[in-house]
Amino acid sequence: MAAETPPAQPPPAPPPRPLCRRWRRNPLRRRTDVARAWLGLGVLTAVLAVAPVAAVVVGDAAHRHYRDAARHQQQTRHLTDATLIADAPRHPEPGSDEEKKTRYPVEVRVVTREGRTRTTRAEVWPGLTAGSTVSVWITADGKATEAPLGGKEVRSRAMGWALLAAIGVALAGAAAHAVVGAVLRRRDLAGWETAWAETAPRWTTPT
Structure with a gap:
């Protein structure tokens, strides 16, 4: 009677590596490693491209809002x-x-x-x-x-909203990277368990 197959032990998490190393061909490279590399590059590119645009759009909208509010306050106060x-x-x-x-x-x-x-x-x-x-x-x-709001206060509040917009884009990118990375990690673990289930019986000794 063959001994029971021991449970698969998840491999240790690989240490952080530069993106360029994830693309190098080697026997241990997995498709998920390449996917992570492209994911990191894509998120970084998207954040660098979208964050300034979001800051400008939100900052301009906030500036117009507070400028109109200041004008209304000056007329009614x-x-x-x-x-x-x-x-x-x-x-x-x-x-x-x-x-x-x-x-x-x-x-x-x-x-x-x-x-x-x-x-x-x-x-x-x-x-x-x-x-x-x-x-x-x-x-x-x-x-x-x-x-009434002054010009300095209008600019300060508009800049605050612009900064929040840029930070929001960066946080959204980081969250997306973390979620997709977790999905890829689960896929790696599932593949590891499948491979272990096929390999472990070869190492067991009949009793």
Whole structure:
């Protein structure tokens, strides 16, 4: 009675090799090795070709979006004087570095472009007392808001989206390479098990 065939042990993963070595003819080269080489070259070429295009397209679209948003904000917002209705908290310590960065929301009274008086909440310096006047940006209906986007902010946000687009293309390429590589790896293991099933019985000894 022949001994049971021992289970196939997967071969160790080959160390990383330059693409050019995967194309060299040798007895141990598999079709999947060549496929991996072409896959790596194809993904690299695709990423280098598509990433700049994606960055330009997305960056241009983002720039136009934020430019239009800035134009709309400039038309619907304006800077005006606001009068504090209540005292602002005095913390942090007056004159400290923290005070230079801290703002507190306080009820203020503003006048819209139409001459209507409105009450809103605006971020003001600490320690200001009721009746103090500060400059705030307000919308057409008298609500405190941020200043319109400037040219530097528009460019910065557009560049951020362009960078994200390029990174997204690179990540997509890396994911595709990993998935296909895993499929090829499984195919290698399946082939190894088949070959072992044919070879192992020759090494077994009858009992």
